Amino acid sequence: MTPAAPASPLDLLRRVFGYPDFRGAQERIIDRVIAGGDALVLMPTGGGKSLCFQIPALVRPGTGIVVSPLIALMQDQVDALHQLGLRAAFLNSSLKAGEARAVEQGLVAGQFDLLYVAPERLLSERFLALLDQSRVALFAIDEAHCVSQWGHDFRPDYIQLNLLHERWPQIPRIALTATADGLTRQEIVERLGLGEAEQFVSSFNRPNIRYRVVQKDQPRRQLLHFLRQEHVGDSGIVYCLSRRGVEETTDFLRAEGLRALPYHAGLPAETRRQNQAAFLRDDQVIMVATIAFGMGIDKPDVRFVAHLDLPKSVEGYYQETGRAGRDGLPANAWLAYGLADMVTLRHFIDSSEAEERFKRVEHHRLNAMLGFCETIACRRQVLLNYFGEEQARPCGNCDTCLEPVQTWDGTQAARKALSCIFRTGMRFGANYLIEVLLGKDNPRIKSFGHDRVSTFGIGQELSADEWKSVYRQLVAAGLVTVDLAGHGGLQLTEQSRPVLRGEREVRLRRDPSARGRGAGGRAAEGRSSGGRQERERRKSGFEGDLEATSLWERLRALRLALAQEQNLPPYVIFGDITLRELVQYRPRNLEEMSCISGIGAVKRERYGEAFLAALAAHAAEHGYPANWRPA
Numbered sequence: 001m002t003p004a005a006p007a008s009p010l011d012l013l014r015r016v017f018g019y020p021d022f023r024g025a026q027e028r029i030i031d032r033v034i035a036g037g038d039a040l041v042l043m044p045t046g047g048g049k050s051l052c053f054q055i056p057a058l059v060r061p062g063t064g065i066v067v068s069p070l071i072a073l074m075q076d077q078v079d080a081l082h083q084l085g086l087r088a089a090f091l092n093s094s095l096k097a098g099e100a101r102a103v104e105q106g107l108v109a110g111q112f113d114l115l116y117v118a119p120e121r122l123l124s125e126r127f128l129a130l131l132d133q134s135r136v137a138l139f140a141i142d143e144a145h146c147v148s149q150w151g152h153d154f155r156p157d158y159i160q161l162n163l164l165h166e167r168w169p170q171i172p173r174i175a176l177t178a179t180a181d182g183l184t185r186q187e188i189v190e191r192l193g194l195g196e197a198e199q200f201v202s203s204f205n206r207p208n209i210r211y212r213v214v215q216k217d218q219p220r221r222q223l224l225h226f227l228r229q230e231h232v233g234d235s236g237i238v239y240c241l242s243r244r245g246v247e248e249t250t251d252f253l254r255a256e257g258l259r260a261l262p263y264h265a266g267l268p269a270e271t272r273r274q275n276q277a278a279f280l281r282d283d284q285v286i287m288v289a290t291i292a293f294g295m296g297i298d299k300p301d302v303r304f305v306a307h308l309d310l311p312k313s314v315e316g317y318y319q320e321t322g323r324a325g326r327d328g329l330p331a332n333a334w335l336a337y338g339l340a341d342m343v344t345l346r347h348f349i350d351s352s353e354a355e356e357r358f359k360r361v362e363h364h365r366l367n368a369m370l371g372f373c374e375t376i377a378c379r380r381q382v383l384l385n386y387f388g389e390e391q392a393r394p395c396g397n398c399d400t401c402l403e404p405v406q407t408w409d410g411t412q413a414a415r416k417a418l419s420c421i422f423r424t425g426m427r428f429g430a431n432y433l434i435e436v437l438l439g440k441d442n443p444r445i446k447s448f449g450h451d452r453v454s455t456f457g458i459g460q461e462l463s464a465d466e467w468k469s470v471y472r473q474l475v476a477a478g479l480v481t482v483d484l485a486g487h488g489g490l491q492l493t494e495q496s497r498p499v500l501r502g503e504r505e506v507r508l509r510r511d512p513s514a515r516g517r518g519a520g521g522r523a524a525e526g527r528s529s530g531g532r533q534e535r536e537r538r539k540s541g542f543e544g545d546l547e548a549t550s551l552w553e554r555l556r557a558l559r560l561a562l563a564q565e566q567n568l569p570p571y572v573i574f575g576d577i578t579l580r581e582l583v584q585y586r587p588r589n590l591e592e593m594s595c596i597s598g599i600g601a602v603k604r605e606r607y608g609e610a611f612l613a614a615l616a617a618h619a620a621e622h623g624y625p626a627n628w629r630p631a
């Protein structure tokens with residue numbers, strides 16, 4: 001590398017990052033920012049947003065200032081840049097005064113390519129004054145959806161970031177987010193004054209994520225079954241609605257011998273920090289968490305995201321599941337959901353202190369989520385459609401595609417179910433109503449005289465589980481509401497009338513039998529037979545090839561050792577895709593190594609010899625000549 005090497009974006013991509021080509025809109029975004037224009041980038045998680053500001057920061061003179069709310073992750077982000085040989089630092093409240101001052105001096109002296117700053121730090125008068133004395137290449141506003149007051153990631157400081165534009169109109173700004181909905185996008189544009197910015201909206205499809213929804217029966221057992229069948233030894237996230245749910249699920253999984261750690265806002269900051277670090281640094285930890293966990297976690301090898309409770313919106317669900325499979329390798333999104341979830345969430349919304357119009361939006365969002373759960377169409381189509389994207393064909397990689405849902409004519413059943421609500425006075429929950437329909441000998445029913453209503457015992461053609469499914473679908477479809485002022489009894493709505501009068505047909509989905517079938521579906525069970533070896537094959541991508549698998553394990557072990565020496569997460573050294581290519585192409589020298597994705601000049605210098613030695617040792621063990629490689 002000569003000092004005079006021209007710093008074109010493509011050249012930097014190859015030399016510094018070790019990637020052969022730009023992806024999607026990256027190049028256009030980078031060109032725009034280098035030319036001094038503003039950009040708003042909407043790209044799904046794993047899409048490659050970071051390069052969109054990192055490369056312009058290298059090309060333009062001065063330092064790229066990156067605003068991020070993710071203080072806990074800045075160290076790892078900066079470490080990753082150091083691994084690439086870049087000059088980077090961060091400024092946030094975790095630094096001691098002396099350390100912060102050194103970074104500030106470094107900024108003024110032009111010593112950094114990139115500086116990550118927490119928003120409150122950036123907005124301090126002291127720091128703004130420092131910026132006046134420094135050369136700034138660009139402002140990158142990461143996690144830009146934090147300006148949105150509607151989302152749960154709202155950060156008041158973000159609203160004031162508008163002043164960057166007022167104070168330094170000539171410095172380009174690039175705002176980035178993985179939040180896809182139109183409302184949030186509009187808010188970002190308005191609040192950050194990005195009216196002139198070019199918008200780059202990528203497809204939000206995440207083809208490597210397999211979506212699946214199962215009917216909640218015994219949720220923890222179902223989860224365990226899913227993990228044992230498909231994710232032995234994998235790293236993943238389990239989301240629960242409440243702190244208590246997190247604690248109990250963690251205990252449950254631990255008692256079953258799994259490596260689970262809890263994360264929620266009620267834990268001491270130090271515990272949260274430790275658990276997050278363990279999750280990032282180890283490739284086998286399951287994080288059981290509330291939605292307080294996950295924003296900005298750029299761990300690429302999260303192999304599954306499971307929800308034990310229904311998310312409040314499709315946006316939330318998409319964000320949370322998006323944390324799986326960032327590296328592009330296969331990953332699972334698994335959700336268990338049932339009638340009780342709907343009741344709880346409706347209650348949450350109605351009992352909050354929020355204004356009416358806010359509640360309306362929340363109900364609307366929840367309804368969309370229910371629609372996703374109950375759909376008989378391809379889930380990916382429903383998901384993308386929600387974000388305004390058309391997908392012409394069913395995806396073939398979700399449960400409804402893999403195992404098409406049967407439907408049945410539920411008109412009669414719906415009439416009975418609605419009628420039973422009416423006859424018992426619209427005060428009771430589904431479990432009670434089902435007992436009445438089944439004609440159960442139950443003292444409570446007798447005491448209310450409900451053994452004498454016309455619907456008593458008229459529902460024996462269906463099982464209790466099937467009735468539960470009927471009620472769930474009636475609530476999801478708005479044919480029944482939940483009385484939240486009272487005790488959660490089910491009530492009729494305007495829309496129930498035509499059904500009761502026999503003027504409207506009701507088609508229902510036939511739920512796959514829930515009992516004992518946590519993984520949900522023949523396809524899944526067929527795929528996951530074969531235990532550990534099957535899993536390794538899936539992870540490494542080497543179809544039952546023992547020789548390749550043993551090399552893969554050797555390289556993984558080397559990566560882990562190198563990472564631990566430096567107290568870094570393993571993926572900061574090399575991602576799984578890089579390891580996989582090493583196994584596939586078996587470079588014989590440093591020059592050949594530079595063709596491997598993810599090995600730039602500095603990493604090749606640092607780790608190249610160690611990995612070549614591992615490749616050679618493997619070849620020797622298997623009796624291959626040193627220059628051998630697979631056909």
Ligand code: ADP
Pocket residue numbers: 019020021022023026043044045046047048049050051298300326327575597
């Ligand atoms: P995001 O911030 O959008 O979630 P990242 O910037 O973390 O995504 O990128 C996701 C992964 O894709 C990273 O491992 C990154 O190095 C890799 N990546 C980004 N751009 C490219 C590219 N052009 N070619 C190959 N890999 C890329």
Ligand code: ZN
Pocket residue numbers: 377378379380381394395396397398399400401
């Ligand atoms: Zn599908």
